Structures are given as structure tokens and as C-alpha cells.
Amino acid sequence: MAEENVKKFHLEGECELRFEVESENEVTLVLKSGMAGVFGTELVKGIRYVFTTGSKIAVFTWQGCVIELRGKMDICYIAKDTPMVMYLNVHEALELLRRKAELANGRGPVTMIVGQLDVGKSTLCRLLLNYAVRMSRRPIFVDLDVGQGQISIPGTIGALLVQRPAAVEEGFSQQAPQLVYHFGHESPSTNLALYNMLVSRLAEVISKRMQANRRANASGVIINTCGWVKGDGYKQLTHVAQAFEVDIILVLDQERLYHELVHDMPTSVKVVFLQKNRGVSSSVFSV
Ligand SMILES: Nc1ncnc2c1ncn2[C@@H]1O[C@H](COP(=O)(O)OP(=O)(O)OP(=O)(O)O)[C@@H](O)[C@H]1O
Ligand SMILES: [Mg+2]
Incomplete structure (x- = not known):
């Protein structure tokens, strides 16, 4: 079931936010506070990152952060178990x-x-x-x-x-x-x-x-x-x-x-x- 609209996620340290962009849609990600990265690339606070159809993304944080996501996602959750x-x-x-x-x-x-x-x-x-x-x-x-x-x-x-x-x-x-x-x-x-x-x-x-x-x-x-x-x-x-x-x-x-x-x-x-x-x-x- 698709989820739409704007959501804010408060991540604790060593957690990751995983999401998949729904077909024919895009998702905008903004780092609101703290520090986080996508597959080893640091996110810059306040910048809008746009992910297109089919993207499967994990935002990982060592220290904790707040992330805002806007758009339709197939799946979206915070995971604590990461290697x-x-x-x-x-x-x-x-x-x-x-x-x-x-x-x-x-x-x-x-x-x-x-x-x-x-x-x-x-x-x-x-x-x-x-x-x-x-x-x-x-x-x-x-x-x-x-x-x-x-x-x-x-x-x-x-x-x-x-x-x-x-x-x-x-x-x-x-x-x-x-x-x-x-x-x-x-x-x-x-x-x-x-x-x-x-x-x-x-x-x-x-x-x-x-x-x-x-x-x-x-x-x-x-x-x-x-x-x-x-x-x-x-x-x-x-x-x-x-x-x-x-x-x-x-x-x-x-x-x-x-x-x-x-x-x-x-x-x-x-x-x-x-x-x-x-x-x-x-x-x-x-x-
Ligand atoms: N921690 C994660 N959470 C959610 N999705 C992830 C995570 N790590 C990787 N992915 C996504 O999972 C998908 C598969 O990962 P990846 O392409 O690295 O696997 P692969 O072993 O190289 O696959 P292939 O054998 O097809 O080359 C990619 O779309 C990637 O963005
Ligand atoms: Mg590969």
C-alpha cells in the first residue's frame, strides 16, 4: 500500500531509514538536523535530494538525525540492525x-x-x-x-x-x-x-x-x-x-x-x- 505526503523521521545513532520510491513517482529527501549519509556520501543539511522511480535507498546515521521525506513510497521504515x-x-x-x-x-x-x-x-x-x-x-x-x-x-x-x-x-x-x-x-x-x-x-x-x-x-x-x-x-x-x-x-x-x-x-x-x-x-x- 503506497504512502504519500510529508513525513519526518527522528533517527537514533547507528540506525538507517530505508525507503523505496513507488513506480512513476519521485521522493525528495532533506536532512533537517544531525549528520547522515547515503551509501557513504555525506548529506548536506537543507539540500533537497530527489530520488526517482525504483530507487532503493538507505540513509544511515552514526550520531542520530532528523530526515524529512516527501513523495510516494512503496516502503519506508527505520532499521536498527545494520552491519x-x-x-x-x-x-x-x-x-x-x-x-x-x-x-x-x-x-x-x-x-x-x-x-x-x-x-x-x-x-x-x-x-x-x-x-x-x-x-x-x-x-x-x-x-x-x-x-x-x-x-x-x-x-x-x-x-x-x-x-x-x-x-x-x-x-x-x-x-x-x-x-x-x-x-x-x-x-x-x-x-x-x-x-x-x-x-x-x-x-x-x-x-x-x-x-x-x-x-x-x-x-x-x-x-x-x-x-x-x-x-x-x-x-x-x-x-x-x-x-x-x-x-x-x-x-x-x-x-x-x-x-x-x-x-x-x-x-x-x-x-x-x-x-x-x-x-x-x-x-x-x-x-
Ligand atoms: N541498506 C539498504 N537498505 C535498503 N536498500 C538497500 C540497502 N543497501 C542496498 N540497497 C539497495 O538494494 C539494491 C541491491 O543492492 P546492490 O545493487 O548493491 O546489490 P548487488 O549485489 O550489487 O546486486 P547485483 O547482483 O544485481 O549486481 C539496490 O537497489 C540498492 O540501492
Ligand atoms: Mg551490483
């Missing part, structure tokens, strides 16, 4: 590795995020990149999801040197990508050999560019993958890990995938299991 502290710990661990890399003039952490469809992979990438760039890092975002990438159009893979936090409404799509490869299909399975070849090529070019940019090199890479994790999908993930010489694999939600990777990856690769945020749901908008 945000866990995600922040991951960011802290990556930051430690970046600091070490900086001192040694070496390569920062190359992190790959894996999991089934709709477990929050793209959202976690955005969060970690936003946290990194807010600490004055310049991480490279690699999006290998040819179905729903955040960097360019469907059917492509690409990379972006992140220089500022994602826009609240549009994410990273406003920042010009540095590298995009055309694959031509929305699933790697359509032509796995070509997909793997493009991944290897992208990894090579990024590695060279990192060697030429000390700050980006120390900041490391965050790699988003698609939700194809079984059979050839799993092999494709191991290919990505090898091509990018990843240091860390964050596995969202699926213990079986976690154990498979722990078993198959060399010991130098740290595989970490993370809970999914329970607010994450199918990103395909159903009318």
Missing part, C-alpha cells in the same frame, strides 16, 4: 594497508567483492570507495558487472580513478571513466573467453597506470563483480582474482562461496566473509 560497524572495520583494515603501502611506496590493497545476485555488492563497493576518498585516497574502482555496472553502459566493463565521493542521487555515473571496454552482452556467460580476455587486458592496463601514479597505487583497487558465482561463474571469479592479483576477497552472504574460495585461493589472498545488509533487495524494479 555498518563491520563494513567500517573493513574500511579501517584497508586503510591500514594503504598507510603501509604509502610508507613503502608500494601497492595498496586490491579488493574484490563477490556474492550472489542482490546481496549488496555494488553498494558495498560504493561505501568503501566513498570512505576511502573521504580520507583523501584516490582508489581505482573497477566494475566488471556487464549487466548493471555503475561506471558505463550495460555490456561494458571499466575503471574509474575515484577523486570525489559518489553523488547522492546518481552514484559514480557522473564521474568520467578512465577506461571502458566493450563486451557487448549483459552476461559474461555469452562469451566467456572474450570476457576473460577483456578482464586480463583491463588488469594489465590498470597495473601499468598504478605504477605511474603513486597516490593511486597506495590507495589500491576495489573490484565489483557480477552475481554469477556457480560453475563457470565461479571459474570466472577465480580468473578475475588471478588477473588483478587480488589481496582481499570480500564474500557477501554466501558461506559456501566463502569456503570454496578459502580452499582454492593461494594463502596470500585473504578471504573474508561479511553479512549482507538485510535492507538490500532485488535491484530490478518490478512494476
Whole structure:
């Protein structure tokens, strides 16, 4: 049942306000007081943020805040259970590795995020990149999801040197990508050999560019993958890990995938299991 009109929400610390914009409608969000962010991007008090049809948003606050929402929503509620502290710990661990890399003039952490469809992979990438760039890092975002990438159009893979936090409404799509490869299909399975070849090529070019940019090199890479994790999908993930010489694999939600990777990856690769945020749901908008 749709809800309309203006509503004010008083959020306590470490809570999130989740809402979904109803079909053919938009919702306006204003931060009235306190501090809050959307997937790691800070909201500015008093600014109107407009979300369009199908948007599924979570406004998280560490300290507490007041939010005003205007418009028709399919769903809207405050949740207290979020794995945000866990995600922040991951960011802290990556930051430690970046600091070490900086001192040694070496390569920062190359992190790959894996999991089934709709477990929050793209959202976690955005969060970690936003946290990194807010600490004055310049991480490279690699999006290998040819179905729903955040960097360019469907059917492509690409990379972006992140220089500022994602826009609240549009994410990273406003920042010009540095590298995009055309694959031509929305699933790697359509032509796995070509997909793997493009991944290897992208990894090579990024590695060279990192060697030429000390700050980006120390900041490391965050790699988003698609939700194809079984059979050839799993092999494709191991290919990505090898091509990018990843240091860390964050596995969202699926213990079986976690154990498979722990078993198959060399010991130098740290595989970490993370809970999914329970607010994450199918990103395909159903009318
Ligand atoms: N905490 C949250 N509360 C509500 N919605 C959320 C939350 N986190 C993410 N979402 C929404 O859930 C949807 C799915 O998340 P996301 O796209 O990150 O998953 P994914 O694993 O990358 O999916 P896919 O496998 O399709 O690429 C998105 O629309 C996102 O905006
Ligand atoms: Mg995704």
C-alpha cells in the first residue's frame, strides 16, 4: 500500500531509514538536523535530494538525525540492525594497508567483492570507495558487472580513478571513466573467453597506470563483480582474482562461496566473509 505526503523521521545513532520510491513517482529527501549519509556520501543539511522511480535507498546515521521525506513510497521504515560497524572495520583494515603501502611506496590493497545476485555488492563497493576518498585516497574502482555496472553502459566493463565521493542521487555515473571496454552482452556467460580476455587486458592496463601514479597505487583497487558465482561463474571469479592479483576477497552472504574460495585461493589472498545488509533487495524494479 503506497504512502504519500510529508513525513519526518527522528533517527537514533547507528540506525538507517530505508525507503523505496513507488513506480512513476519521485521522493525528495532533506536532512533537517544531525549528520547522515547515503551509501557513504555525506548529506548536506537543507539540500533537497530527489530520488526517482525504483530507487532503493538507505540513509544511515552514526550520531542520530532528523530526515524529512516527501513523495510516494512503496516502503519506508527505520532499521536498527545494520552491519555498518563491520563494513567500517573493513574500511579501517584497508586503510591500514594503504598507510603501509604509502610508507613503502608500494601497492595498496586490491579488493574484490563477490556474492550472489542482490546481496549488496555494488553498494558495498560504493561505501568503501566513498570512505576511502573521504580520507583523501584516490582508489581505482573497477566494475566488471556487464549487466548493471555503475561506471558505463550495460555490456561494458571499466575503471574509474575515484577523486570525489559518489553523488547522492546518481552514484559514480557522473564521474568520467578512465577506461571502458566493450563486451557487448549483459552476461559474461555469452562469451566467456572474450570476457576473460577483456578482464586480463583491463588488469594489465590498470597495473601499468598504478605504477605511474603513486597516490593511486597506495590507495589500491576495489573490484565489483557480477552475481554469477556457480560453475563457470565461479571459474570466472577465480580468473578475475588471478588477473588483478587480488589481496582481499570480500564474500557477501554466501558461506559456501566463502569456503570454496578459502580452499582454492593461494594463502596470500585473504578471504573474508561479511553479512549482507538485510535492507538490500532485488535491484530490478518490478512494476
Ligand atoms: N541498506 C539498504 N537498505 C535498503 N536498500 C538497500 C540497502 N543497501 C542496498 N540497497 C539497495 O538494494 C539494491 C541491491 O543492492 P546492490 O545493487 O548493491 O546489490 P548487488 O549485489 O550489487 O546486486 P547485483 O547482483 O544485481 O549486481 C539496490 O537497489 C540498492 O540501492
Ligand atoms: Mg551490483
